[in-house]
Amino acid sequence: MARVPTSKDVARIAGVSQSTVSYVMSGKRPISEKTRRLVEDAIAQLTYQPNAGARALAGRRTNVIAAVVPFRSPLSAHGLMAFVEEIALAARARDHDLLIVTADEGPGALQRVVGGALCDAVVVMEVRTEDERAAVARSLSRPALFIGVPGDSAGLHCVDFDFEGAAALLVAELAGAGNREVAVLGWTPEAEERGINYVPRFRAAAERAAAERGVALRWCAVPAGQGAVEHCLADVLSTPGAPPGLVVTTGAQEVLNALLRRDLVAGRDVDLVALSTDAEAEAQAVPLTAVSTQPRDVSRQAMEWLFELLDDPAAPGEVRRVPAELTRRRSVRTAG
Amino acid sequence: MARVPTSKDVARIAGVSQSTVSYVMSGKRPISEKTRRLVEDAIAQLTYQPNAGARALAGRRTNVIAAVVPFRSPLSAHGLMAFVEEIALAARARDHDLLIVTADEGPGALQRVVGGALCDAVVVMEVRTEDERAAVARSLSRPALFIGVPGDSAGLHCVDFDFEGAAALLVAELAGAGNREVAVLGWTPEAEERGINYVPRFRAAAERAAAERGVALRWCAVPAGQGAVEHCLADVLSTPGAPPGLVVTTGAQEVLNALLRRDLVAGRDVDLVALSTDAEAEAQAVPLTAVSTQPRDVSRQAMEWLFELLDDPAAPGEVRRVPAELTRRRSVRTAG
DNA sequence: CTGTTAGCGCGTTCAC
């Protein structure tokens, strides 16, 4: 385990000065073809890699993006992984690395990672309506990108999935299929209590859409834990007559099972639409007509913007929405 | 956005030298109560935070652990998140941060992150039998901790779940409940082809256990995609007579559903045991008798060891196994 | 117990 080579070693072997090595690597200055070869050969020979700490110190940029990840989240684990993976890929595509901090560490984590110059920018996931991180982010000396929208988004850069649009699309789909009554099996009450803000946003939009179409809407928050789905479903299906159309916002699989236990098949006896990832919608026994939450699109768009902010940190705050799109599969009876 | 304060600023305000500030923070030298207060007050007043790059450069340690994460993995997303979260928590508990790199980046990623001094150590997940990262790790100037065991583990530090023990426990449980025939619904064929080495290990151990107990064992690799489970199950249940005992290694929920569609309930008509996380086992309509893969235990043990290696990088390689334990729930008929 | 000093490895002026 010999000493790690430095740019000085490269310079010596290439017979040039240290700064020339630096310029060859950064391309910030024209270099003659000859000396470039010399340097590149020396780099290859030594398998030289610049020291990240030294580079960060001198260059004032770490080439690291930090992400605050809500490991305990109403998001499906599946959706969460998709977010994180896509963020990691987007970062690497721009020669950056990804630092993970847990949301449990609290708002102070933001100050810690940017104050300590561990990263050049931060992305914050699962933003809540009342989110202390909003205030912290405004005081940060580095760009922050929010996935989700806090109550007061002034000055912040937020990318958000269009939950309102999603709700409208889902309700409309059920109404269009002839349902005069719609029940939403929504996020856990805890999600709402924690201030996950897309819950009320989705609900309000669903109610609006239902009202516009003259269909009755029933909201049923499904608690976590086994049996909860059964219970909600029993409630929802208790009224005599045709079962209502169902909107499922999370855990579609469980709902399908519960229906099955009552000999109800989505797309045959009930109309069911879901808010889920495409993968989840397609993995079901009856592929679901669903609005995809597009975790990958959201991440990609967020990261693209974040890198623009790195070049232009003064860009004004704004909320950008990723549009909702409905994909028809087989869980809704076709009219005719 | 004023200039970020440095330890020099702290020193000036506290009326001490810069190195004293450093020693107050590191505790590597006794400091009088008086000057400690002075320094701490100055730190608080300026909200000073040491610069990570500078610290890494001077101190030769980054306080960062890198983890190679297999986002596309036969592990459940759920299990993967548990791994990553636990690694992040363990790192933070020791004042380190977590850098994520995707397994897709290949073995070169290891050289990149340690060669560039981005981290002090690496943890590698989802190790395969033929894993190029094993050779790379041996050439690294920093500790590497493998979660899983490559074919040649010489000189490596590996923590692994005891898949052999798990297989034995699961088969024994079914045999003990009176099943003379056992079918394993195993990982996808792709997992096996990719060289995920616990697949053959589990299989071999299952076969051994079955042979010892004189029960017939059938291995059925369940491909990814919808309908696959149905198909396998149809196959497995086609022989007349009592259905065989079932061992499910992944995606227990789907199997339960498929059974349900045939009016078969685990714990009533069939005996079923699973390899899964505790959370998954308990979330089912019929809580599953299962061996937990203990992602959190595995991560914790790995990280504990990793931090020991940080102090003693010369410690010899070794494979440590996290024991398998079976938890009885309600998916196996009790004898009597 | 504290201060002085010399780097850590690289980016970047400024002179040539």
Place this chain on the structure above:
DNA sequence: GTGAACGCGCTAACAG
């Protein structure tokens, strides 16, 4: 087109 020299902010000898 190239090199010398300084500084980024901090740690760790070495002095006292």
